[in-house]
Amino acid sequence: MCGPERIVTWWSVPVASRRWLLAAAAGLACGGVAAKHEVLGDRAFAEGRYGDAVVEYRLELVQRGPSGVLHAKAGVAALEARDLAIAVEEFVALGTSRDSLERLLAADGLQRVAEVAREERNDLALSAALQGLVAVAPGRAVGHFALQLVGGLGAAPTDRESLDLLRRAAASAANARVQDSLMLRYARGVRRRGDCVEAIPIFESLVRRSRDRLVGSAAAAEATGCALGLGQGALDDGSPSAAEEWFRLAVAIGGDSPTARAAYIGLGDVQLAQGDYISAAEAYLRAMDGLVPGDSLYDIASNRLGAIADAQRGLP
Numbered sequence: 001m002c003g004p005e006r007i008v009t010w011w012s013v014p015v016a017s018r019r020w021l022l023a024a025a026a027g028l029a030c031g032g033v034a035a036k037h038e039v040l041g042d043r044a045f046a047e048g049r050y051g052d053a054v055v056e057y058r059l060e061l062v063q064r065g066p067s068g069v070l071h072a073k074a075g076v077a078a079l080e081a082r083d084l085a086i087a088v089e090e091f092v093a094l095g096t097s098r099d100s101l102e103r104l105l106a107a108d109g110l111q112r113v114a115e116v117a118r119e120e121r122n123d124l125a126l127s128a129a130l131q132g133l134v135a136v137a138p139g140r141a142v143g144h145f146a147l148q149l150v151g152g153l154g155a156a157p158t159d160r161e162s163l164d165l166l167r168r169a170a171a172s173a174a175n176a177r178v179q180d181s182l183m184l185r186y187a188r189g190v191r192r193r194g195d196c197v198e199a200i201p202i203f204e205s206l207v208r209r210s211r212d213r214l215v216g217s218a219a220a221a222e223a224t225g226c227a228l229g230l231g232q233g234a235l236d237d238g239s240p241s242a243a244e245e246w247f248r249l250a251v252a253i254g255g256d257s258p259t260a261r262a263a264y265i266g267l268g269d270v271q272l273a274q275g276d277y278i279s280a281a282e283a284y285l286r287a288m289d290g291l292v293p294g295d296s297l298y299d300i301a302s303n304r305l306g307a308i309a310d311a312q313r314g315l316p
């Protein structure tokens with residue numbers, strides 16, 4: 001039996017089987033005559049010398065060039081030899097094929113590598129396998145693997161791979177508390193990348209829904225800081241209307257935090273520039289409320305109020 005029918009026979013093989021992929025690799029090899037290194041690789045594999053089999057298959061790849069059969073065999077042999085890095089490399093190479101069955105085989109191979117890596121607590125191999133799996137089969141659910149890796153990512157990773165890992169892990173979290181904690185880390189990473197516009201809605205959602213007081217307060221502080229920064233940026237760019245919107249968001253979320261008080265000063269500056277002295281004075285007073293002279297925010301707002309009084313008296 002040859003062609004697709006031969007490959008389909010693999011689907012009946014239990015995924016936990018040590019030789020779970022051998023039938024599929026053989027199925028890809030229908031027709032043609034195996035070259036010397038491939039024959040030696042097959043012999044080594046049959047004898048349980050998986051490391052030797054990897055060497056022979058990769059030598060044949062060097063001589064013959066890309067081959068779905070050889071990439072599959074090399075991936076299987078590397079997995080059996082527990083050389084997970086090479087297994088990932090070979091299955092990813094297999095996944096570049098235009099043949100849908102070969103891509104499916106590559107995805108299953110990478111998933112098996114991820115399972116082994118998780119069992120062995122090999123985070124480096126697990127990360128590589130997940131990256132390969134996402135590239136080869138973007139629709140596959142990998143969140144349960146991602147959960148093992150997120151512990152070592154830090155509080156706010158900024159690279160896209162780590163952020164994607166956090167998002168996938170959050171989607172598979174066992175409960176809302178874990179999910180919210182992961183999404184807070186994700187949003188912080190997005191903010192650190194400089195994309196507060198994307199991060200703010202996530203922070204706002206956490207403020208509204210999180211039952212964890214620490215997560216909620218942290219999200220509020222992050223959102224307030226983001227909004228303040230966006231408001232100041234818009235003001236510097238000569239966009240007072242946009243600046244006002246961001247400052248209002250900051251004061252709405254931030255309560256009486258120093259960041260929110262700074263946003264009140266920014267809001268007052270916008271209104272002062274528009275000639276709305278009453279609204280500007282109210283904003284400055286809100287910034288000062290509860291503070292005492294000597295506090296930097298109090299002094300800034302007080303000076304702004306003085307400028308308003310001078311302007312109303314017509315003083316230079």
